[in-house]
Amino acid sequence: MTATDEQITAWLDGALAAEEASLMEALMDGSPVLAARAARLRHIDELVRRTVPLEDSLPAELLARLGLPAPAQPDAEPDNRAAVIDLAAARAVRAEARSAHVGWGGRRALLRITAFTGGWRVAAQLLLVLGLGVSAIHWLNRPASDPGPAPVDPAYHALADAPSLGAVANESANAVMLFAEPGDAAGARAIAASVGAQIVGEQTRGGVWRLKIDPAQRDRVLAELRGLPQVRMAEPIEGATP
Amino acid sequence: MSGAEDPLAKEHVSSRLIAFLPRLRRFCHGLTGTADQGDDLLQATFERALSRIDQWEAGTNLENWVFRLARNLNIDRIRAQQVRGIPVDIEEAHGLAGEDELARLEFRSDLDAVRAALAALTPDLREVMAVVVLEGKSYREAADLLEIPIGTVMSRLSRARKLVEAHVNRSPEREVAA
Numbered sequence: 001m002t003a004t005d006e007q008i009t010a011w012l013d014g015a016l017a018a019e020e021a022s023l024m025e026a027l028m029d030g031s032p033v034l035a036a037r038a039a040r041l042r043h044i045d046e047l048v049r050r051t052v053p054l055e056d057s058l059p060a061e062l063l064a065r066l067g068l069p070a071p072a073q074p075d076a077e078p079d080n081r082a083a084v085i086d087l088a089a090a091r092a093v094r095a096e097a098r099s100a101h102v103g104w105g106g107r108r109a110l111l112r113i114t115a116f117t118g119g120w121r122v123a124a125q126l127l128l129v130l131g132l133g134v135s136a137i138h139w140l141n142r143p144a145s146d147p148g149p150a151p152v153d154p155a156y157h158a159l160a161d162a163p164s165l166g167a168v169a170n171e172s173a174n175a176v177m178l179f180a181e182p183g184d185a186a187g188a189r190a191i192a193a194s195v196g197a198q199i200v201g202e203q204t205r206g207g208v209w210r211l212k213i214d215p216a217q218r219d220r221v222l223a224e225l226r227g228l229p230q231v232r233m234a235e236p237i238e239g240a241t242p
Numbered sequence: 243m244s245g246a247e248d249p250l251a252k253e254h255v256s257s258r259l260i261a262f263l264p265r266l267r268r269f270c271h272g273l274t275g276t277a278d279q280g281d282d283l284l285q286a287t288f289e290r291a292l293s294r295i296d297q298w299e300a301g302t303n304l305e306n307w308v309f310r311l312a313r314n315l316n317i318d319r320i321r322a323q324q325v326r327g328i329p330v331d332i333e334e335a336h337g338l339a340g341e342d343e344l345a346r347l348e349f350r351s352d353l354d355a356v357r358a359a360l361a362a363l364t365p366d367l368r369e370v371m372a373v374v375v376l377e378g379k380s381y382r383e384a385a386d387l388l389e390i391p392i393g394t395v396m397s398r399l400s401r402a403r404k405l406v407e408a409h410v411n412r413s414p415e416r417e418v419a420a
Contacts, residue, residue, distance in 0.1 A: 004400075005400045005403070005404065006396050006397060006399075009396070009399055009400050009403055013380075013399070014380070015380065015381040040407070044403050044406050044407050045375050045403070047352050047353065047356045047406070048360070048371060048376070048406060049376060050353060050356075051353050051356040051357050051360065052268055052272050052360070052372075052376055053268070054264060054265060054268045055264050055267070055268075056264065057264060058263055058267060062267075062281055062284070062285075065281070065285050066263070066285055066289075068260065
């Protein structure tokens, strides 16, 4: 009696019943050819696992794609300021980037913020860590003749332009909004309702509210929101179902 | 009843998802056959999981739920790209064009050969490899996850290993671990 590859693989995977497994082992003992075949198939499995290895962590670039912050680098130059970057510092970076005319190429690689990232502070950190300013995102792409409804901190436009905002968005949200100061849900709903928008779900840990807006009115509604002093950012979710 | 209805529960589940990402990444790589496509699938799966986190049933296996999301998204991706084509018996295909094709191939190493093999496997064969060989799940778990009979798991796994082996046999290393 011999064994098929299917039986051998089942034995290798521990999928044979005890009696069948014992029989297979007995066959192996009596057949160097069969034992070699089993070893060969085990070797193939090992090659597959080496080809598709399990890494301890994800690379920073992939984390950014997922909207997650890169882990702290233990060997990096200690600089506690990096962990507490404030908006003033972020603005300084953005100003520098504006002068350097950072274009769209760097834009999509930036700021893919999700509910898990710790929000705006992480956004600022990512800006610095990646060395890419985002200030130009709004200003470089806004027509010079269009002053806009109000001066808006351009970085917040980047926050909402993150391609992976699916992590912030949900099935029905098609825009996001961030307040200058933390507020409660009732206040957020009232402000949203005042311009014809609807809050969807709960506030993310980063302080972002998801909005559902009539697609035909979205640009107008977002412009009105940006004009409100308490609204720091209001942007559409690219790729969201309007 | 969903498993993540309140914010604290959602945050807990989200943390579990994040901790699970390295394994999910490997699984997605295994499903797609390439690292780049695997990362794209990982991103889509992660975002789908977050957006549907309310649909996960508490008490069920969260990882298997995410694996199913990944698998379904991969199927959608394949359909969208129309790469599945007409179903062909893998043994017949392997015995005809497959051998001819392999005869023309040379790989720099066993790992190159396996990489090419994984990219060449049909999606249903990659699935069983990802679930059983990479994830180490039992045939029963694989059958449940892939919604196929255990016998089909066994036969697909055997075919997949043979095809990978055929590629490795084209490698200059060609060592036989015996």
